[in-house]
Amino acid sequence: MAPYFPLYVSRSDGKLETVDKTKRTEPNCPTDDQLEGRQDGKGNSDYYKELELGDAREVDWRRKLGGMLIREIGGKEHPGNNYILAALPENYRLYERVKASGGVESADPYLYGHPQGRKKRYRTPGDFFPHVLWLATDETGDPDNCSCKICAPEDLQLFDKVEKTKQLPPEPVKKEAVPLRKDSVTSNSPNVITHPVVVVPPKKPPPQEKPAANTKLPVSRPPPQPAVAPPVQRQADPGMSATPLAEPRCLEQDIDSQYNKYLFRPGELTWFNRGAAWGLSVILKRTLTRNNPHNHDRPKYLVQPLSHPFSHPRPKIIDSEDLLRPWLAWSPPSPTHPGLTQMAGVNYNVIDWKGVLDGRFGGGDIEVDGSIFAAKTVDDSFALFDPLANNTVTTGERIYNGLYFGGEKIWVGEPVRLRTGGSNAGVSGGQVHDVLVVHQIIERLKQNSTSTSSAAIFFVGDIYKFVTVPVGTAEADAAAVAASSSSNRHIPIRLRQDVEYRNRATVPAKRTLSYWKLVQPAARLPITDVKGRWYESSVLLPVLKGAVDFTSDYRRGDIGEVGQWMNARGDCLHSTGKLGTRVGERLAAFGKSVPPGTRISKGLDGGEEDRKFPGEAEVTAPLVQQPRPAVHAQHRQGQGQVEVKGEVEEDRKDVVGVSDGDIAEFVNLDRMEEGYVQNFAEAAGTGFRFDGSQR
Numbered sequence: 001m002a003p004y005f006p007l008y009v010s011r012s013d014g015k016l017e018t019v020d021k022t023k024r025t026e027p028n029c030p031t032d033d034q035l036e037g038r039q040d041g042k043g044n045s046d047y048y049k050e051l052e053l054g055d056a057r058e059v060d061w062r063r064k065l066g067g068m069l070i071r072e073i074g075g076k077e078h079p080g081n082n083y084i085l086a087a088l089p090e091n092y093r094l095y096e097r098v099k100a101s102g103g104v105e106s107a108d109p110y111l112y113g114h115p116q117g118r119k120k121r122y123r124t125p126g127d128f129f130p131h132v133l134w135l136a137t138d139e140t141g142d143p144d145n146c147s148c149k150i151c152a153p154e155d156l157q158l159f160d161k162v163e164k165t166k167q168l169p170p171e172p173v174k175k176e177a178v179p180l181r182k183d184s185v186t187s188n189s190p191n192v193i194t195h196p197v198v199v200v201p202p203k204k205p206p207p208q209e210k211p212a213a214n215t216k217l218p219v220s221r222p223p224p225q226p227a228v229a230p231p232v233q234r235q236a237d238p239g240m241s242a243t244p245l246a247e248p249r250c251l252e253q254d255i256d257s258q259y260n261k262y263l264f265r266p267g268e269l270t271w272f273n274r275g276a277a278w279g280l281s282v283i284l285k286r287t288l289t290r291n292n293p294h295n296h297d298r299p300k301y302l303v304q305p306l307s308h309p310f311s312h313p314r315p316k317i318i319d320s321e322d323l324l325r326p327w328l329a330w331s332p333p334s335p336t337h338p339g340l341t342q343m344a345g346v347n348y349n350v351i352d353w354k355g356v357l358d359g360r361f362g363g364g365d366i367e368v369d370g371s372i373f374a375a376k377t378v379d380d381s382f383a384l385f386d387p388l389a390n391n392t393v394t395t396g397e398r399i400y401n402g403l404y405f406g407g408e409k410i411w412v413g414e415p416v417r418l419r420t421g422g423s424n425a426g427v428s429g430g431q432v433h434d435v436l437v438v439h440q441i442i443e444r445l446k447q448n449s450t451s452t453s454s455a456a457i458f459f460v461g462d463i464y465k466f467v468t469v470p471v472g473t474a475e476a477d478a479a480a481v482a483a484s485s486s487s488n489r490h491i492p493i494r495l496r497q498d499v500e501y502r503n504r505a506t507v508p509a510k511r512t513l514s515y516w517k518l519v520q521p522a523a524r525l526p527i528t529d530v531k532g533r534w535y536e537s538s539v540l541l542p543v544l545k546g547a548v549d550f551t552s553d554y555r556r557g558d559i560g561e562v563g564q565w566m567n568a569r570g571d572c573l574h575s576t577g578k579l580g581t582r583v584g585e586r587l588a589a590f591g592k593s594v595p596p597g598t599r600i601s602k603g604l605d606g607g608e609e610d611r612k613f614p615g616e617a618e619v620t621a622p623l624v625q626q627p628r629p630a631v632h633a634q635h636r637q638g639q640g641q642v643e644v645k646g647e648v649e650e651d652r653k654d655v656v657g658v659s660d661g662d663i664a665e666f667v668n669l670d671r672m673e674e675g676y677v678q679n680f681a682e683a684a685g686t687g688f689r690f691d692g693s694q695r
Helices: 032-036 056-073 125-137 154-167 251-256 338-343 353-357 366-379 474-483 486-490 493-510 537-545 547-556 586-593
Strands: 004-009 017-019 025-027 045-050 082-085 093-101 104-112 180-182 198-200 232-234 269-273 278-289 298-305 316-318 324-326 381-391 397-405 408-411 415-422 432-444 456-470 512-526 530-533
Touching (some): 004 125, 056 104, 324 537, 366 586, 381 586, 397 530, 415 456, 432 512
Parallel strands (some): 004 082
Antiparallel strands (some): 045 093, 269 278, 381 397, 397 432, 415 432, 415 530
């Protein structure tokens, strides 16, 4: 297991005892009756127990809190390491409620110690993190500055505190800071190594948020112009109120909410570069590495190529995001076997792959065709994960924290692309793509039904529109004022930093300023109204267009929405508006297109195996082959959509489409980008070409 560096929060407001309403002192922990528990003689019980320092569940809390804390206030200065709180803040204690009924036992954690008493406790590390952040960074010690659910209930946070902010003048910021120290830790915390004392300056909350003038650019991006007018996010009118963003509930969700950290996520369907051609794969793992000339953190991925059921290539390590593409960036080509061309919309699992092996569908590359049909089947699927609440008895609804949506993974708290949009002068391409900032993912069962197969799935969130205005106008001035208000906190940091980057290009070149305008709060939309994930133009366009072309566009101020280069979920099957097929868990969508035993990493939220990234020599996967007659691949070039290259090994010349993951046998999309192959949208008479022009 990788080592964890300890973090110390040197201030605490925790209380072992509190005074109740009758002025009596009481312990700030479960009552004696709760600690003793009760049993009914039938094996049913209900009691609380304290989790000691070093207990696996207590360590898990400290790991998650340490990870969130270092990324919030010290991640840029200390990248690439794992962190853990050396101990919970003083006088905070973690208890577990154990309930057993009918032979089934459950255990729920509760953190006690808040000065408001035993009834004010935290359920998750995500709930407690805002309080830890306040302890580590607030110089005044004023609980009114804490944004946790206990110190700032939602009604007070939205109304009472706004009034206080308006009435009180800002206090001068002191020079001293409450230090967050990294130091040695006791042996009770496993896998923590000693480290010289380092003081990490806390992140001081300024009166208003200002974009950094020297924002770090993505790799292969042009250098930024000097900082100009700030990015803008404003309300559409005084009567509209944006929904506050919820705190991430896990480490993977938190890291995916950050700008330019990872472009791809475990479980996602992607194109990957195999040399002279491109293939289709699923992301298994990811990590950050500094093994590059610039000594920058760069993502590295482990991918599993897709195939037919009888043979699977080995996993492949991808050490550059330039060698990957989102699934929706390109369109899948037609099958290479003539007999499969009329089955383009058929599910991977119903195809007679043995018949394909036996040559009954003509000649072709079975590995290529297996991956194409598997990818389309995945695109048709969806899977809910991380349930948050079950209200089926009262409202018939369940709430989830995330959704695998076709080839992509979507979290609560991030923007998604909508199928609705409008035109707006000044936006490159003349097309505006609205986004929905997701605040809830809801599964609604049919009335008087418990079946999930017929349930409706909804996104609930705020709809924003990308608006561009001339610099110097009254609207631009009002937008600049809105950019410094607290409304920024209602918009994900990825949206904000992307528009900052784009404004640095458009303001000096075109004298235009862009911002995200709220057009409808708390909208409730079926998932069929969503195209897919929203991607930052400043991050993905250099990958899709190439660094040279993007640099030229940047200098001209021509940075439009990357959505015009992207397809939508369901388009490859011409199934726009259809819900698709629900699967119980993500790997079920890939079925036999991946080897048995394939596992998708949980990343920072998983165990040791999820965090361990193998070296290239360690990556192995068995090749499962089925005896079959010789079938020779058709090498189609020029007008064709698939180009098969390379030679198979000597003892496998009669096996078509079998690859070890290193030879360049796959879909040749380089020619697709040059215009040799139309995408599916063009074949249907709508959409954009790969050169980005509008039909």
